[in-house]
Amino acid sequence: MEKADALVSLLAENAAKVDAEAEFPVENLCALRESGYLGLLVPTEYGGMGRGLDDMVEVARSLSTGCLSTAMIWAMHCQQTDVLVRHADAGLRAELLPRVAAGEVYLASITTDTNKGGHLLAAQDSLAHRGELLTLHRDAPVVTGGVHADGFLITMRAHQEAREHEVTLVYANRKDLSVQQTHEWRTLGMRGTHSVGLRLSGQVPAHHIVGAPGRFREVAADSMVPTGHLGWSACWLGAAQGAFSRLVRKLAASAHKGGTDLSSPLVQERVARIRLDLELVSAYLSKVREEVSALRESGRRLDAPSVQIHLNTLKLAASELTFQAADRMVQLAGLSTGYSGDSPIPLERVFRDLRSAALNYANDRLLTANGALSMLDRAVTLV
Known part of the structure; x- marks a missing residue:
């Protein structure tokens, strides 16, 4: 894809500085926003490129020749986009996907937990249901690009009495959350992903549950x-x-x-x-x-x-x-x-x-x- 090829030189130019200073690749992400590539997997009816997994794989492979940290950030954003396309309800898709396609929303994923580590299918922190709102408090030791994300897909225990494997996925706009950094990212490699620890608190609408509750x-x-x-x-x-x-x-x-x-x-x-x-x-x-x-x-x-x-x-x-x-x-x-x-x-x-x-x-x-x-x-x- 021609646009992706044009981005590789910018990523390569910035890669050494991103790595040396362990900084999030802000300029690279801006270029991805402006190019429309945050909406690669968003269907055309929502203003996206409407591409599939074949294109996602090829673009990820190409971007990585320039800067692996940036490519991983983008690939994980695409992962979250695919989740929304396939499992969000019609209201959330209509509300959010056009903004993703326009480059307004970079998505981060929160699945790690302080005690369970990266176990994807378990969660400790639970959702509290209050009418049409969901209250969440979440501690995550590793969140790729979390400080710079515009929205989050977050795994939570379905409710206070739920078992740890009864997990609900919920989308939260950054503006609806209090976001506090709790850990630094001082690693051997992948330094540009800036995968710091975060503590998040806030309320989101009940229709921001993605997929069936607890499943x-x-x-x-x-x-x-x-x-x-x-x-x-x-x-x-x-x-x-x-x-x-x-x-x-x-x-x-x-x-x-x-x-x-x-x-x-x-x-x-x-x-x-x-x-x-x-x-x-x-x-x-x-x-x-x-x-x-x-x-x-x-x-x-x-x-x-x-x-x-x-x-x-x-x-x-x-x-x-x-x-x-x-x-x-x-x-x-x-x-x-x-x-x-x-x-x-x-x-x-x-x-x-x-x-x-x-x-x-x-x-x-x-x-x-x-x-x-x-x-x-x-x-x-x-x-």
């Missing part, structure tokens, strides 16, 4: 998990792919000047192994994207054990193999090019950023889930 699990299986794993994986692949493209060009230029010996079997093997990692992620991402799109187009559910295994496996494979590829690139490039923050190829930053991939919804949790799900898919339905 967030259905929303997660149908929308939040598929778009999240597809978007994240595309971002990680794009960052590694972009770094590899720059590296092979540098190696070719070095060989032309009598430097790197491209006929060396060691160099060739190292290059081949990096390419292997990226090819495998790209192929699996493509197949899972096709599966999810086909299920959606036919109106079928995405909560079958085999589909959930494929989505979890995508996240696992993408997070591990793209980081492995970055590690191999650092080794191949050597100390001055691969390990230095002053290198013209940002391998050092990509390496740090991709180390977070296995921690962004912990891989151990997904492996445990896949083990249990595999016992339900005894036909072993492979992608």
